[in-house]
Amino acid sequence: MLKIEDLRVSIGDKEVLRGINLHISEGETFILFGPNGSGKTSLLMTLMGFSGYNVTGGRILFRGQDITRMPMYERARLGIGMSFQRPPTIRGLKTRHLVRMCARGREVDPEVLAGKVNFTDFLERDINAGFSGGEIKRSELLQLMAQKPSFVLFDEPESGVDLENMQLIGKVVRRMLDGEVDVPPGACVKPLKCKLRTSGLIITHTGYILDYINADRGQVLYQGHLCCEARPRDILEHIRSYGYQECIKCLNAPVPGQIVL
Amino acid sequence: MKDVKLSDYTFSGIEHGEITDLRTLDAHDKNRILYAGVDLDAGDGSALFMHMDQSTVHCETRDPGLELLDIKVAMKRYDGLPEYAWKLVDRDKDEFTRTVADNTHGGYFIRTKPGVKISKPVQSCLFLKADGAGQNVHNIVIVEEGSEVHIMTGCSTAHGGTHAAHLGITEYYVKKGGKLTFTMIHNWGENASVRPRSVGVVEEGGVFQSNYVLLNAVGTLQMYPAIHLNGRGGIARFNSVIVTPEGSNVDCGNRVIMNAPDTRCEIISRAITTGGVNIARGHIAGNAAPCRGHLECKGLILGGGQMLAVPELDVSVEGGDLSHEAAVGKIAQDEIEYLMARGMDEAEATSTIVRGFLNVDIMGLEGPLAKAIQEQVEKIDANAM
Numbered sequence: 001m002l003k004i005e006d007l008r009v010s011i012g013d014k015e016v017l018r019g020i021n022l023h024i025s026e027g028e029t030f031i032l033f034g035p036n037g038s039g040k041t042s043l044l045m046t047l048m049g050f051s052g053y054n055v056t057g058g059r060i061l062f063r064g065q066d067i068t069r070m071p072m073y074e075r076a077r078l079g080i081g082m083s084f085q086r087p088p089t090i091r092g093l094k095t096r097h098l099v100r101m102c103a104r105g106r107e108v109d110p111e112v113l114a115g116k117v118n119f120t121d122f123l124e125r126d127i128n129a130g131f132s133g134g135e136i137k138r139s140e141l142l143q144l145m146a147q148k149p150s151f152v153l154f155d156e157p158e159s160g161v162d163l164e165n166m167q168l169i170g171k172v173v174r175r176m177l178d179g180e181v182d183v184p185p186g187a188c189v190k191p192l193k194c195k196l197r198t199s200g201l202i203i204t205h206t207g208y209i210l211d212y213i214n215a216d217r218g219q220v221l222y223q224g225h226l227c228c229e230a231r232p233r234d235i236l237e238h239i240r241s242y243g244y245q246e247c248i249k250c251l252n253a254p255v256p257g258q259i260v261l
Numbered sequence: 262m263k264d265v266k267l268s269d270y271t272f273s274g275i276e277h278g279e280i281t282d283l284r285t286l287d288a289h290d291k292n293r294i295l296y297a298g299v300d301l302d303a304g305d306g307s308a309l310f311m312h313m314d315q316s317t318v319h320c321e322t323r324d325p326g327l328e329l330l331d332i333k334v335a336m337k338r339y340d341g342l343p344e345y346a347w348k349l350v351d352r353d354k355d356e357f358t359r360t361v362a363d364n365t366h367g368g369y370f371i372r373t374k375p376g377v378k379i380s381k382p383v384q385s386c387l388f389l390k391a392d393g394a395g396q397n398v399h400n401i402v403i404v405e406e407g408s409e410v411h412i413m414t415g416c417s418t419a420h421g422g423t424h425a426a427h428l429g430i431t432e433y434y435v436k437k438g439g440k441l442t443f444t445m446i447h448n449w450g451e452n453a454s455v456r457p458r459s460v461g462v463v464e465e466g467g468v469f470q471s472n473y474v475l476l477n478a479v480g481t482l483q484m485y486p487a488i489h490l491n492g493r494g495g496i497a498r499f500n501s502v503i504v505t506p507e508g509s510n511v512d513c514g515n516r517v518i519m520n521a522p523d524t525r526c527e528i529i530s531r532a533i534t535t536g537g538v539n540i541a542r543g544h545i546a547g548n549a550a551p552c553r554g555h556l557e558c559k560g561l562i563l564g565g566g567q568m569l570a571v572p573e574l575d576v577s578v579e580g581g582d583l584s585h586e587a588a589v590g591k592i593a594q595d596e597i598e599y600l601m602a603r604g605m606d607e608a609e610a611t612s613t614i615v616r617g618f619l620n621v622d623i624m625g626l627e628g629p630l631a632k633a634i635q636e637q638v639e640k641i642d643a644n645a646m
Contacts, residue, residue: 048602050598051594051598071601071606071607072598072601072602073601073602073604073605073606073607073610076601076602076603076604077604081602082602084599084602087599088593088595088596088599090596090599090600090613090614090617091617091618091620092616092617092618092619092620093613093614093616093617098600098603101600101603101605101613102603102604104604126617143603147603147604
């Protein structure tokens with residue numbers, strides 16, 4: 001679904017991604033770990049196509065199509081969606097209106113969608129105006145539900161969220177990634193799920209989100225390099241015990257390998 | 262600010278007879294007036310008034326709680342309205358007030374009955390049809406104790422190119438516990454010169470709410486309506502939306518003087534210039550405690566033009582609490598990209614942000630008028646891109 005080949009990205013004079021190779025399959029959920037400043041957010045921003053992230057080498061393929069130089073809105077229309085960590089406030093733009101616009105002409109009921117993230121009281125509010133951490137996450141999920149992307153980029157779904165909200169957000173993210181299935185009795189779930197599953201690339205610091213979703217693979221991004229591919233829970237445990245120090249060893253090793261657990 | 266040379270205009274002899282049914286106006290004129298906020302075909306207000314060039318051509322009341330007269334008739338009937346006429350606006354303030362005082366062509370006199378809430382808006386239309394016409398209008402609005410009314414005034418020229426001058430005096434009296442909502446939409450043109458002079462007084466517990474919309478070019482417009490909150494608990498709110506395309510010269514502000522305790526006011530203006538000049542003024546004075554006021558002036562420069570924001574706060578007593586916020590800039594790139602990440606192209610994203618910025622929704626305009634405004638806003642985007 002998403003294939004990144006030797007991607008190099010600079011912000012101004014500074015190279016933030018130094019040759020990233022990554023392949024995420026249809027329906028797969030991939031977790032990206034890494035310390036602050038390692039380039040995680042830059043990778044997401046580059047995949048979405050934000051200005052200021054200059055691709056100096058390599059390419060990004062989405063469903064076989066080269067999107068490296070494609071404008072952001074075309075990527076969105078192809079099916080890439082992003083949950084923002086610090087979205088801007090847009091005065092006078094009601095949440096309800098934006099939800100409708102996210103659907104791009106498809107029939108959506110903002111009330112019903114908002115009900116799923118406990119957000120109906122915010123539909124008449126200006127988007128992101130005075131929203132708390134948890135409210136921002138719910139608002140982002142609401143927009144994504146209307147947008148229905150086939151590939152979602154989540155930048156720290158747990159940041160600034162209290163426990164109660166975390167549970168709600170975790171469940172909704174899971175539903176989004178697994179595909180929302182109302183299976184008629186007697187029908188087989190498997191083929192339906194395969195059809196509806198959404199791929200995801202999720203950045204996490206704390207790993208809380210792993211309690212809620214079925215993450216398939218994970219990797220650590222360190223100083224602009226990807227390393228240490230393993231099962232996400234194993235990576236998390238390893239980081240909890242040893243920090244990111246080990247990553248340096250991995251990177252310095254002649255052949256970057258698995259974490260030895 | 263561009264001067265207005267009154268000698269360039271004809272201030273007499275451009276008169277019209279009564280028009281009993283305003284739906285019979287030609288379609289083009291009606292459309293211009295629609296863009297100034299008055300839907301003559303619907304004609305569903307509590308009262309309907311129209312002044313064309315130098316004559317009042319229509320004056321009709323449909324609500325028994327309301328009195329609507331041509332100002333000249335009212336002056337005759339009420340012995341010159343000694344308590345109200347030229348009491349708030351000084352007839353010698355400038356050459357424009359003097360011109361109107363010396364030769365009033367018409368205008369509306371609106372008075373509610375005490376305690377009556379008028380449910381439908383009063384619709385009024387001031388229209389300049391003849392090239393070279395100078396129009397002298399004097400309006401008086403009296404909201405009696407405990408009553409409420411909404412006046413929608415649309416001011417328009419017949420064509421975008423009509424060369425004409427509008428001089429308009431308006432005096433508002435909101436008595437104890439009364440509420441006046443005054444929505445004014447201007448639809449002039451590059452050759453129009455406009456000089457309104459408006460002052461109002463609000464008594465105890467009264468509310469004055471003004472909405473002002475100017476989305477099209479105007480050669481030169483200068484106004485600074487002022488409201489005096491003279492009774493305890495009075496409230497004044499001004500919302501303005503002003504767009505200045507190339508060729509526009511606008512110097513426009515709102516002033517509130519709080520002379521009684523527990524008064525409050527809010528002046529909010531949103532302005533976009535796409536090549537014209539806009540001076541956005543605001544002045545709040547706090548002369549009694551406690552009183553509270555906020556002035557907010559936000560401007561966007563899209564493509565070109567100039568904006569000068571002049572917010573003023575003047576507190577003469579301890580316990581006066583005034584604030585202001587002014588910002589002039591361009592559309593933030595992060596806002597555009599946020600919307601582009603949702604699938605909108607740059608033009609869609611820009612127009613969505615501009616619509617939100619102008620925030621015309623808060624004025625509660627509905628039906629064809631809302632649609633007309635929407636079209637105007639979309640035109641701004643098209644011009645700005």
